Amino acid sequence: MNNLMHYKWRKTKNIIMASLCFISAIVAIVPLFIILFYTISQGISSINWAFFTQMPKPAGETGGGMANALAGTGILILIASCFGLPVGIFSGLYLSENEGSIYAKSIKFLVEVLNGVPSIVIGVFAYVVFVIPMKHFSAIAGGFALGILMMPLITGTTLEMISLIPHSYREAALGLGIPRWKTTLFVIFPAALKGILTGILLSIARVAGETAPLLFTALGNRFWSTQLDQPIASLTVFIYDYSKAPFDDWNRQAWAAALVLIVLIMIINIIFRFVTREKYA
Amino acid sequence: MQIINLIKRKIFKQQAGIISVEAPAASFSIKNLLGGKNVGDLVFQNFLRFFASILLLIVVLMVIQMVNQSMPSIKQFGWNFIKNNTWDPVKEEYSAWPFIFGTLYSSLLALLIALPLSLGVSIFLSEFAPRWLEKIVSLLVELLAAVPSIVYGLFGIFVLAPWLRTTIEPALGNKFGFLPLFTGPPYGLGMFAAVIILVVMILPIITSISRDVMKAIPVTQREAAYALGATKWEVVKIILGGAKSGIVGATLLGLGRAVGETMAVTMVIGNTPQISYSLFEPGHTMASVIANEFSEATSTLHVSSLIEISLLLFIITVILNAAARLIVWGVTKKYKGRK
Amino acid sequence: MKRVLLMIVGIIAILSSIVPAQLKLNGAGATFPYVIYSKWFDLYHQKTGIEFNYQSIGSGGGIKQVIEGTVDFGATDAFMNEQQMGEVKSKHKTSILHIPTVMGAVVITYNLPGVGKGLKLTPEVLSDIYMGIIKKWNDSKITSINKDKKLPNKDIFVAHRSDGSGTTNIFTGYLTKVSGNWKSKVGQGTSVNWPTGVGAKGNEGVAGIVKQTEGAIGYVELAYAEKNGLPYASIKNKTGNFVLPSFESVTSAASGFVKNIPSDMRVELLNADGKNSYPISAFTWLLVYKNMPDKNKAKALVDFLKWSMKDGQNYAKGLYYAPLPKEVIKLNEKKIAEISLK
Numbered sequence: 001m002n003n004l005m006h007y008k009w010r011k012t013k014n015i016i017m018a019s020l021c022f023i024s025a026i027v028a029i030v031p032l033f034i035i036l037f038y039t040i041s042q043g044i045s046s047i048n049w050a051f052f053t054q055m056p057k058p059a060g061e062t063g064g065g066m067a068n069a070l071a072g073t074g075i076l077i078l079i080a081s082c083f084g085l086p087v088g089i090f091s092g093l094y095l096s097e098n099e100g101s102i103y104a105k106s107i108k109f110l111v112e113v114l115n116g117v118p119s120i121v122i123g124v125f126a127y128v129v130f131v132i133p134m135k136h137f138s139a140i141a142g143g144f145a146l147g148i149l150m151m152p153l154i155t156g157t158t159l160e161m162i163s164l165i166p167h168s169y170r171e172a173a174l175g176l177g178i179p180r181w182k183t184t185l186f187v188i189f190p191a192a193l194k195g196i197l198t199g200i201l202l203s204i205a206r207v208a209g210e211t212a213p214l215l216f217t218a219l220g221n222r223f224w225s226t227q228l229d230q231p232i233a234s235l236t237v238f239i240y241d242y243s244k245a246p247f248d249d250w251n252r253q254a255w256a257a258a259l260v261l262i263v264l265i266m267i268i269n270i271i272f273r274f275v276t277r278e279k280y281a
Numbered sequence: 282m283q284i285i286n287l288i289k290r291k292i293f294k295q296q297a298g299i300i301s302v303e304a305p306a307a308s309f310s311i312k313n314l315l316g317g318k319n320v321g322d323l324v325f326q327n328f329l330r331f332f333a334s335i336l337l338l339i340v341v342l343m344v345i346q347m348v349n350q351s352m353p354s355i356k357q358f359g360w361n362f363i364k365n366n367t368w369d370p371v372k373e374e375y376s377a378w379p380f381i382f383g384t385l386y387s388s389l390l391a392l393l394i395a396l397p398l399s400l401g402v403s404i405f406l407s408e409f410a411p412r413w414l415e416k417i418v419s420l421l422v423e424l425l426a427a428v429p430s431i432v433y434g435l436f437g438i439f440v441l442a443p444w445l446r447t448t449i450e451p452a453l454g455n456k457f458g459f460l461p462l463f464t465g466p467p468y469g470l471g472m473f474a475a476v477i478i479l480v481v482m483i484l485p486i487i488t489s490i491s492r493d494v495m496k497a498i499p500v501t502q503r504e505a506a507y508a509l510g511a512t513k514w515e516v517v518k519i520i521l522g523g524a525k526s527g528i529v530g531a532t533l534l535g536l537g538r539a540v541g542e543t544m545a546v547t548m549v550i551g552n553t554p555q556i557s558y559s560l561f562e563p564g565h566t567m568a569s570v571i572a573n574e575f576s577e578a579t580s581t582l583h584v585s586s587l588i589e590i591s592l593l594l595f596i597i598t599v600i601l602n603a604a605a606r607l608i609v610w611g612v613t614k615k616y617k618g619r620k
Numbered sequence: 621m622k623r624v625l626l627m628i629v630g631i632i633a634i635l636s637s638i639v640p641a642q643l644k645l646n647g648a649g650a651t652f653p654y655v656i657y658s659k660w661f662d663l664y665h666q667k668t669g670i671e672f673n674y675q676s677i678g679s680g681g682g683i684k685q686v687i688e689g690t691v692d693f694g695a696t697d698a699f700m701n702e703q704q705m706g707e708v709k710s711k712h713k714t715s716i717l718h719i720p721t722v723m724g725a726v727v728i729t730y731n732l733p734g735v736g737k738g739l740k741l742t743p744e745v746l747s748d749i750y751m752g753i754i755k756k757w758n759d760s761k762i763t764s765i766n767k768d769k770k771l772p773n774k775d776i777f778v779a780h781r782s783d784g785s786g787t788t789n790i791f792t793g794y795l796t797k798v799s800g801n802w803k804s805k806v807g808q809g810t811s812v813n814w815p816t817g818v819g820a821k822g823n824e825g826v827a828g829i830v831k832q833t834e835g836a837i838g839y840v841e842l843a844y845a846e847k848n849g850l851p852y853a854s855i856k857n858k859t860g861n862f863v864l865p866s867f868e869s870v871t872s873a874a875s876g877f878v879k880n881i882p883s884d885m886r887v888e889l890l891n892a893d894g895k896n897s898y899p900i901s902a903f904t905w906l907l908v909y910k911n912m913p914d915k916n917k918a919k920a921l922v923d924f925l926k927w928s929m930k931d932g933q934n935y936a937k938g939l940y941y942a943p944l945p946k947e948v949i950k951l952n953e954k955k956i957a958e959i960s961l962k
Contacts, residue, residue, distance in 0.1 A: 014512040018409055024401025025410075025418055028488065031481045032425045035436050042439070058658035078628075090332035097329065107333050109603065110340050116534075116602030117343075118541030120568050121591045124575065125343045128350070135689045137646065148339060155336070181325035209429025212543040212568075216576040219648070222658070223671045231646055231673060236431050240544070243435050245824040247847065251439070258432045269427045273420055370784075371809035443832060466775035468818055469833065552782035552819030563818045573821060574811065577680030577784030579687060579704060 039262055043255035051256060056222055056238075062249040066257055068224045069238040072139070075226060076218060076234055077204055079143025084150030084207075085200065091151070092158025092196075097184060115152035122148050123213030131217060139225075139232040142218025146210060150203045157199025161192040198272045205268040209261060211236040235261050347592040354585035362589060368554040368570075370578075375586035377593060379554035383564040384594075387472060387546065388539035391479035396532060398480070399487035400521075406488070407495040408517050419492070426485035433478050434548035441477060442469035442549055449473075450561055465561040473560040474549040482542060483535035490534065494527030495520055526608050533605035537598050543568040567594045643920050644671045649682020649695030650786045651823040653904045655843040656722060656939045657695065660932050667927075670920050676822060680784015680810045686716060686907045692917055694907035697724075697786030698810050699886035714911035717955055718885045720903040721928055723874055723942040725865035726790045727852035727900070729845045730837045731830050732757065732772065737851040740765045740862045743798035743899075746855070749776055749837060750795065751802065752816030757835065772835075779829040779838035782819025784810040790902045791839045794890045798899075843940040857899040858891050869898035870942040878947050885948075885955065901942075911960050918961055925956045 050065050057064030091107065098104040123145050130141035165188055173183040189196075219231035220241065226232075235257055242254035354362065358376065365376030402422065406415050446469025453463045498520055506516045521528070551563020552573055567590050578584045654676040661672040677685075679696035686694035687707050699718050700708075708716045728741060745761050748754040754761055757771045781788045789810045795802040806812050820826045826838040831848055842865050845852045854862040863869050873892035881887055889901040906925070912918040929952055933943040944952070 010512050010515070014514040017514040017517070021401045021405040021409060024398045025405045028398060028402045028425070028484055029418065029421050032421055032428070034440075035428060035432065038436060038440050039432065058662040059655045087332050087335050090329050091336055094326075094329035094333040097326070104333075107337060110336055112602055112606045113599050114336065114340055116537045116541070116598045118543060118568055118594060118598060120541075120543045120571050121343075121347075121595050124571065124588065124591050125346060127575075128346050129342075131690055132688060137690055151336060151339075179319040179321050181319070181321045185325070205427060209427075209431065211429075211431045212572055215572060219646075219677075220675045221673045222661070222675075223644070223665070223673055225644070225673075230644060231675070236429065239431050239435060240548075243438060243548070244820070244822055244828060247824075254435060255439075258435050261429060262432055265427050265429065266424060269424055270420070273423065367813065369813040370811040371807045371813065438828075446833065466777060466835075468777055470818055470829070552821075553814065553817065573782050573819075574680075574784065577678050577684050577810070579680065579684045579784075 036262070039255060039259045042252065043257075043259035046252045046256035047259065051253070055224060059245070059247065059250075064253075066233075066235070066238050066253070068221060069233040069235045069257065070260075071224065071226065072218070072221065072233040073208055073235040075139055075232060076143050076146055076214070077208060079140055079228070080146035080150055080207055081200075081204070083144055083147025084154055084203070087147075088151045088154025088200075088203075089158050089196065091155045092162065093184060093189065095155065095159050096162040096188075111152045111155050114148070115156070118212075119145070119149055119210050120212040123215065123217055126213060126217045134229065136229055137217065137219035137231040138229045139218055140228045142214045142232065142234070143228075145213035145217050146207045149207050149210065149213070153203035153206060154196075154200055157202070158192070158196050161195035161199065162188060164195070165191050194275065198275045201268050202272045205265045205272075209236060209265055211240055215240075344595075347588055347595060351585055351589035351592050353581055354589045357582060358586075362586070363593070366556065370580075370583055373580060373582055375582065377567070377586075377590050379556055380565050380567040380570050380590060381593070382556050383472075383550070383554075384540055384566040384568070384597075386558075387475050387479060387550070387564065387566060388536055390472075390476045391483060391539050392532065392536050394476070395480045395484050395487060395535060399484050399491060399531075399535075400528070402484070402488045403491035403495060404517055404521075406492045408513065408520065419489070422485045422488050425481065426489075430482070430542060430545040433482060433545035437474055437478050437545060437549035438470075442474050445469045445474055445477075454561070461558050462560050464559045465557070467561050468551060468563060470549055470551045471561055471563040472550065472557075475546050475564070475566075476560065478545050478549060479539045479542060482545065483539050486538055487528075487531045487535040490531035491524065491528045494524045494531070497527075498523050530605040530608035533601050533608070537601035537605065540601065541568060541594065541598050543572050547572050567591075642669045642671060643916060644673060645692040645917055645920060646673050646675075647682075647693040647695060647906075648675045648677050648685050648691050649907070650679040650697050650904055651676040652679070652697045652724060652785075652787050652841045652902075653695060653722060653941070654823070655841075655847065656935060656941050659935055659939060660928060663935075664924055664927060668923075670924070672924065676824075678781075678783040678810075678822060679786030679789065682786075682907065683810075684784075686909075687711065692912070692914075693909075693921060695904065696907060697902055697904040698789035699905060700907070708909075712909065714909050717908045717910055717958060718905040719908055719925060719952055719955055720885055720905050720944060720948055722933070722936050722944060723870050723889070723901060723903055724940075725842045725870050725898050725901050725942075726787055726794075726839050727842050727845050727865045728837065728855065729827070729830050729840055729850045729852045731832075731834050731850070733834065735769050735771065735851070738864060739769060739851070739853040740856070741853045742856040743795070747795050747799035747802045750778060750780070750815070750817070751805065752778070774835040777829075777833050777836040778814075778817030779826050779833075779836055780814050780817045780819055781811075781821070781826060783821045785822075786810060786902075786904070787823055787839065787841060788812065790888075790890070790900060793888060794900045797891050846940045855899050857895075857897055858893055859895045859897075861895050863896060863898050865898045865900070867937055867940075867942045869896055870901040871945065873897035873899070873901040874903075874942070874945055874948075878945050881948065881951065883951075885951065908959060910958060915961060918959055922956055922959050922961065925952075925959075929953065929956075 052065060053067050054065030055068055095104055095108055126141050126145035130144055131137055169187055169191060170183055173187045214234055214237050218234060220237050221231045221233045239254045239257045242250040362376050364378055366378050367374045367376055368379060406419060446467050450467030454467055457463050503516050506519050546566055547569035550569060552565055553563040554565045571587050571591055575587050578587055657674050661674055665671055679698050682694035682696045683700055683704055685691045687704060689712055705716055755776060756773060757776055758773045763771055792808040792812055796808040820829050823840045823844045827840045827844040827848055830836045830838040830850060852865060854864040857863050872894045873889050876893050877887055877889050891899045908921060929949050936943040
């Protein structure tokens with residue numbers, strides 16, 4: 001009798017725990033839908049063609065758009081890539097080539113360190129390195145900060161994608177007499193390229209959503225600007241400024257910009273998951 | 282004999298396609314000069330090394346800059362900087378404890394809530410869910426991680442804080458107001474809102490790593506347990522035991538993320554440097570004070586104190602991340618071989 | 621793929637390096653005058669094509685960036701002190717000029733449904749609220765001076781600035797003048813150690829909190845309260861009258877001080893004499909380098925300042941600021957002439 005009751009209790013416990021896990025899964029997912037719901041419902045009313053093509057209007061007036069912020073985010077990403085891509089990809093290649101050496105191991109450790117540094121700390125660094133000597137808030141300072149944020153992400157993805165290439169590729173190439181560097185550059189790297197590119201896309205998505213480091217590097221601009229040494233508007237700072245304002249119209253525009261940002265990031269993330277999953281499922 | 286070798290070489294060249302194979306004869310002398318090494322290899326290696334060293338340079342420069350700029354504040358306040366409570370720009374007295382408290386309190390509380398939730402989700406994903414459901418839910422959890430923190434902040438100001446202020450906090454205050462956790466007027470903005478948002482932000486990190494670690498444990502372990510008559514939940518307990526260190530690593534990473542989170546926290550926490558255990562009270566964190574005051578601090582001491590706070594923040598996140606990665610690497614490596 | 625990328629990079633590089641036809645100036649500072657500055661810069665841009673990019677990061681930010689030299693001009697409602705001005709001199713080998721542009725009022729705004737505009741507050745009550753001594757709206761100290769209004773039994777949610785703010789400087793300056801308690805415990809500054817309350821960034825942030833939180837009280841520039849339909853209090857002035865902030869009461873406050881205005885224009889308009897004076901009035905200044913290295917920018921700035929003293933002043937009233945008194949405009953014209961154009 002005792003054994004049967006004990007067994008029944010174990011079974012009940014099983015069901016209870018399984019349900020708890022299921023409930024946690026639902027609780028975990030719900031915030032995503034709530035955020036999407038609010039962003040869409042609050043922001044959609046302000047989304048129109050003018051929003052994407054016009055400049056911001058003065059405080060207290062309704063209307064206007066965020067064309068300069070969109071362009072600004074694009075330019076910042078480009079600058080960030082100029083800093084982040086070469087360092088990230090080549091460091092990743094270096095680390096995949098030299099797994100054993102102590103130097104490589106310490107660099108790998110530093111990559112992890114850099115990954116965890118809060119973006120505001122990196123923003124302070126960019127302020128000291130670029131803004132003060134240049135005597136200007138500038139797009140390049142902002143792009144630099146974002147580039148540093150990209151580096152560990154791209155290094156990590158490159159390393160991971162290369163490690164997934166079977167050793168036989170390398171062995172075959174070396175067996176044909178191809179020198180090691182050509183093997184890496186023209187055989188291994190192209191094979192991992194697809195994964196690396198999507199990893200780059202992912203780091204762009206991450207960096208496009210950053211606000212803190214831009215606050216005192218790129219600052220912001222009410223006008224259209226593409227110059228590297230001038231302050232530049234960005235989608236994230238736009239959202240921040242407009243969300244603080246007491247003007248209702250500005251708050252709605254903040255939601256609309258958030259909607260645009262979130263859609264962009266979600267699309268990039270879904271592409272990334274789709275591509276990497278498909279290849280290595 | 283030589284003709285056959287020449288033909289073989291030609292066939293290999295064709296097979297290699299556009300990749301050109303160096304004729305060994307041409308580089309004989311250079312090879313000897315370099316002790317058998319290939320020029321290209323050396324150039325390439327150093328090229329790669331250069332870029333990897335840039336990473337090193339950046340981290341080193343950052344640390345040097347931060348220490349350098351914090352010196353005035355370190356000299357002025359010493360260890361008291363970490364212990365004292367005042368942040369007074371008028372009297373030029375700065376100490377970081379309110380912010381350290383805010384960071385630790387909000388992050389640890391968020392972790393306390395997020396950990397069981399994350400474990401529940403990752404157990405669900407790795408043990409209970411059918412393949413198709415697992416893929417969808419994993420994707421959704423990872424999308425949660427992709428939401429930029431400014432959007433969380435926006436949501437916090439306009440949706441979460443008003444809801445807390447009008448519904449949750451008054452209710453909690455009425456029923457449980459005797460607890461130190463729920464004292465004070467319900468502002469809406471404050472520690473409670475910050476903790477909730479942090480929970481949502483660190484949940485995906487802990488979940489995805491824990492799920493990967495649990496999946497890495499070989500199927501044979503589970504099969505053995507079932508063979509002994511275990512229920513599914515009992516198998517899970519065994520798996521959890523094996524995944525323990527990986528989960529600890531994931532937790533540390535989540536904590537690191539919470540500690541460094543800036544925008545979402547600064548928009549909802551109320552920006553008041555004070556020590557209070559009540560969830561209803563506003564607070565301040567290390568990251569948010571830097572975001573708020575850095576572009577305006579005029580006196581050298583003020584700037585230096587802010588940079589010292591950023592140095593402390595840096596040290597905390599480095600320790601958390603380093604510990605986490607070492608632990609997580611250890612676990613997944615342990616099981617990769619056996620599969 | 622590579623070629624497309626290269627082309628895009630090349631186009632952007634070319635676009636970025638084209639010397640722009642129009643002049644661009646960067647400024648940063650106070651949120652107090654942001655409503656009128658954004659209007660002015662927008663109008664001026666339509667008129668001349670010159671872009672004045674103004675970012676409202678707070679007076680503290682404006683002063684700091686002027687000292688660092690990362691902006692072409694700054695804006696503040698807390699005039700710089702001797703030490704800060706000295707830093708500009710040593711870093712940039714030129715002095716900094718304070719040019720008042722408009723006058724405004726720091727109003728006490730609140731969210732009390734059913735109470736409406738014109739809640740009466742005395743300096744002592746205001747100081748006690750911000751010190752956390754008076755905690756509820758129906759405290760006897762408040763109800764005794766507001767017998768005609770029904771005040772609820774609600775907590776007072778105090779809102780203040782979390783960033784370095786000239787508005788804070790004005791408000792705390794007033795409290796320091798009228799309350800010995802405040803003076804010794806807190807003091808005046810762009811950033812202070814607030815005894816109580818929640819911090820928000822910018823005038824916008826405080827107005828936002830008051831707007832969304834029932835029972836909240838905050839201090840903002842008049843324009844922010846008006847533009848959001850927020851009510852504001854009438855404050856007991858030096859002569860004992862409860863005065864509402866308005867263009868007239870601010871101008872009345874200024875008239876006394878204007879007679880003895882120092883040549884560097886750094887003067888506060890707090891707790892003025894005069895029965896119709898609003899006690900928390902203030903100038904707001906643009907911070908301009910006397911000697912700018914880029915003479916084109918200097919000329920553009922001078923032209924803009926001249927415009928702001930003439931046409932610009934016409935927009936003040938409509939946006940709830942008070943235009944400058946004639947005497948101040950005359951002094952300004954002399955100051956603007958000091959900016960070297962060679």
